[in-house]
Amino acid sequence: MIDIYFIFLFISCALCIYRIGRGPTPPDRTVAIDILGTVVVGFSALFTLTTDTDFYLNIALSWALLSFIGTIALAKYLEGKNFDE
Amino acid sequence: MNKIISYLLIYIIWLLLSWPFNPLKIQDILVGLVVAFIPVILFVKKSKKSFSKSSSKLEIKRIGWAILYIPVLIYNMIIANFDVLYRIISPELPIKPGIVKINTTLKSSMARAILCNSITLTPGTLTVDIKEDIIYVHWINITTSSRNVATKKIAGRFEKILKKVFE
Amino acid sequence: MYYLGITIIGIGIFFNLAGCVGLIRFPDVYNRLQAATKCVTLGTSSILFGIFVIKGFTPAGTKALLVMLFVLITSPTGAHALARGAYRYGVKLWSGSKKDEYSEEFNQKDIKISDERSRELSDERFGEE
Structure with missing residues (x-):
């Protein structure tokens, strides 16, 4: 059962990567990167069930933190293009 | 006051991270008591006026309203997801997007932050910017052109509860 | 469970x-x-x-x-x-959008985003020459 879930999550990641590659404007790519980060948190958390190792939840926690900081940094970069605040 | 609340919050996070009760480990509980001091000493400043003012009178009523806020938010989140799901799956994309202004009457910055995050998680709306009393909201399906109706539709259900919690 | x-x-x-x-x-x-x-x-x-x-x-x-x-x-x-x-x-x-009230914020300061950017780009080019 869980194997089927992995296939669906894999498809979600692939759709995000398609948008990263295709996206006509830089903000499109940034949005896709943000969503990919959140999907990977779920992916990594699901590994705890199949391998029975609590270790992967630590990875999920730190990934969520780093993804949030990265998103904020990218958003600041996008803003800084026009106005020097 | 500020420091005590922060200390308790950090200690609760420590307990959730290393749940030491299931096989009971007393050393973990004790280490947490010591370790939680470090960020409090390093990063928490003395209480500002606005924060201590709102937290000095912790009444049971306000805590009750805060607890009531959680199921309202979860209910709205689930409704939001089915709404978005319908728009994604239907083949002709039934969307009429645009950015509208709404007013807010909340004063404290904490309440405003919670209101903005709640607006983002509820049906078809996304906070873009906030300037003093005006919130700019991207709305996926505009149904009205007047600002008051939009305010009532988007923020009304949260503002009532948040006002009771923070003011 | x-x-x-x-x-x-x-x-x-x-x-x-x-x-x-x-x-x-x-x-x-x-x-x-x-x-x-x-x-x-x-x-x-x-x-x-x-x-x-x-x-x-x-x-x-x-x-x-x-x-x-x-x-x-x-x-x-x-x-x-x-x-x-x-x-x-x-x-x-998107071109099918109904209205955009956020753009008023920028018109007040006489800054139109696209104009500002194109001016910036042309300035850079001028500097290079």
């Missing part, structure tokens, strides 16, 4: 997939951001909640609960920052 948890995880993965399809189908940045943020936030939260239901009150279970709270707080904040950043970068709304 195990099957209840597995069902909750299944619902979460369905929403994750729907959010990513929305990321492909919608026409502009803001709509994509809306669909994807809502669906993926609830999807990931319910995956983590399913793990909490299966594991119960053990170190792994409570950690999953903590990650869930964290995702619920940070994801809307990130989306808000990105929407603001995208608008200031100069991305126009």
Whole structure:
């Protein structure tokens, strides 16, 4: 059962990567990167069930933190293009 | 006051991270008591006026309203997801997007932050910017052109509860 | 307990997939951001909640609960920052949009985003010459 879930999550990641590659404007790519980060948190958390190792939840926690900081940094970069605040 | 609340919050996070009760480990509980001091000493400043003012009178009523806020938010989140799901799956994309202004009457910055995050998680709306009393909201399906109706539709259900919690 | 948890995880993965399809189908940045943020936030939260239901009150279970709270707080904040950043970068709304009241904010200061950017670009070119 869980194997089927992995296939669906894999498809979600692939759709995000398609948008990263295709996206006509830089903000499109940034949005896709943000969503990919959140999907990977779920992916990594699901590994705890199949391998029975609590270790992967630590990875999920730190990934969520780093993804949030990265998103904020990218958003600041996008803003800084026009106005020097 | 500020420091005590922060200390308790950090200690609760420590307990959730290393749940030491299931096989009971007393050393973990004790280490947490010591370790939680470090960020409090390093990063928490003395209480500002606005924060201590709102937290000095912790009444049971306000805590009750805060607890009531959680199921309202979860209910709205689930409704939001089915709404978005319908728009994604239907083949002709039934969307009429645009950015509208709404007013807010909340004063404290904490309440405003919670209101903005709640607006983002509820049906078809996304906070873009906030300037003093005006919130700019991207709305996926505009149904009205007047600002008051939009305010009532988007923020009304949260503002009532948040006002009771923070003011 | 195990099957209840597995069902909750299944619902979460369905929403994750729907959010990513929305990321492909919608026409502009803001709509994509809306669909994807809502669906993926609830999807990931319910995956983590399913793990909490299966594991119960053990170190792994409570950690999953903590990650869930964290995702619920940070994801809307990130989306808000990105929407603001995208608008200031100069991305126009989709041509089928009804109205745009945010643009008044920029007209007041006599700054039109596209003009400003094109002027900046031409200045740079002038500098090089």
